Ligand SMILES: NC(=O)C1=CN([C@@H]2O[C@H](COP(=O)(O)OP(=O)(O)OC[C@H]3O[C@@H](n4cnc5c(N)ncnc54)[C@H](O)[C@@H]3O)[C@@H](O)[C@H]2O)[C@@H](O)CC1
């Protein structure tokens with residue numbers, strides 16, 4: 001069964017994790033911190049030089065920690081390429097960290113030795129900085145993973161100044177003022193157009209205010225031994241590894257995947273239809289809609305390709321407790337996966353039905369929408385040992401499952417990791433970003449804008465697609481990832497044709 005294995009360039013770390021990897025690289029492998037800083041700055045420079053106007057003027061806002069050192073390395077290379085450099089030291093130049101001090105000296109010496117390169121201006125405090133200085137871009141080297149509280153003093157002023165100017169801002173590692181773990185603005189934060197994330201991708205770039213503050217994120221590799229990165233437990237979701245392994249080619253229609261969709265009640269049949277059609281569109285062998293008998297005529301007309309298995313009596317329009325056995329017998333006929341939830345409704349008897357099914361069915365199940373609501377009504381719940389579950393809650397449904405409200409995306413990430421590990425389930429937590437948690441306490445985050453998917457019906461389409469990929473022998477995590485990326489690709493193509501287009505669930509079928 002194919003699973004999800006992210007290459008190291010997609011590892012996401014907390015600030016503490018990145019500091020630990022950094023320290024172990026230095027202590028255990030003898031790669032000096034000065035070398036790490038050189039590699040960081042040089043790789044940012046390599047990218048930047050392609051984006052900047054030749055020999056233009058850059059403002060380098062520097063703090064006193066190693067984040068400033070990265071910026072000074074960039075400054076040294078650009079200086080040698082004829083750029084004019086103004087370095088503004090917000091906390092002065094007396095108290096720089098060791099490597100940053102070395103790079104400061106180096107920058108000055110290079111200029112002294114070469115009069116023909118760009119100009120170098122050093123400004124030792126914010127007060128000495130002329131607010132009307134004309135420049136072409138800003139390099140933010142004020143604060144990185146060392147930020148420990150709300151931004152103080154002149155950093156605040158520099159951030160406010162930069163955010164008012166129209167200059168492009170390139171941030172070293174993390175935009176100053178953004179918390180590296182939570183993605184929250186710590187009082188004030190610089191708005192970057194682009195952020196170079198060194199060694200690992202910093203978690204805060206993807207949570208809460210992170211995407212809005214960081215702009216485009218570019219990963220810059222550092223010479224960290226790969227195994228040291230194993231302390232990370234979050235990864236950016238990306239085509240590069242999710243799509244690397246092709247699907248098995250099917251031999252028989254039932255080997256091409258079977259998905260049972262247990263869904264729909266009177267008035268909510270649209271959700272069942274979207275889920276079933278979305279799964280069918282992925283080309284799987286069979287989609288079998290298991291529905292209350294009374295709703296069958298609606299599906300007969302609307303879903304000719306989908307196999308229908310009516311349950312109960314002709315006047316049953318929603319699922320009831322007495323249907324449990326018949327449904328279990330039906331979904332056990334062929335080897336396949338089960339999607340339960342879209343449009344089920346919240347009738348008392350439906351809740352009882354779903355709960356019985358969840359407690360007794362040993363097969364693999366994907367729980368969505370009202371299926372999750374029924375699950376959350378149970379005081380205690382555990383999946384049967386032999387089965388694999390995927391839960392697809394939106395933030396409200398996740399709160400119901402946790403029995404408390406979710407505070408923000410960082411809380412959501414931590415909660416998803418804990419719940420998926422404790423309950424031994426896969427959780428696809430909807431939102432921006434989508435967070436996919438696995439029983440192994442790993443989390444995969446999306447980096448594209450998922451807010452376009454918040455309208456009614458998108459959940460049903462997504463559930464259908466996950467179910468379809470899952471029915472074809474992909475792991476639960478990979479199926480979820482494939483469905484997310486599928487949505488991303490369709491969205492990108494639609495927006496390419498018309499960037500202001502309002503997308504609808506049916507566009508994704
Ligand atoms: N993998 C790594 O860890 C590497 C880190 N490097 C760089 O080093 C950075 C981390 O360097 P440091 O640990 O020196 O930390 P920073 O350079 O991020 O900042 C630390 C300094 O900022 C001050 N400070 C903290 N919070 C503040 C606040 N709220 N307001 C004002 N001042 C505040 C502290 O007193 C300290 O002097 C990374 O973000 C990255 O840019 C790179 O040089 C290479 C490798």
Ligand SMILES: [K+]
Pocket residue numbers: 067140141142143144171172173174175176
């Ligand atoms: K920074």
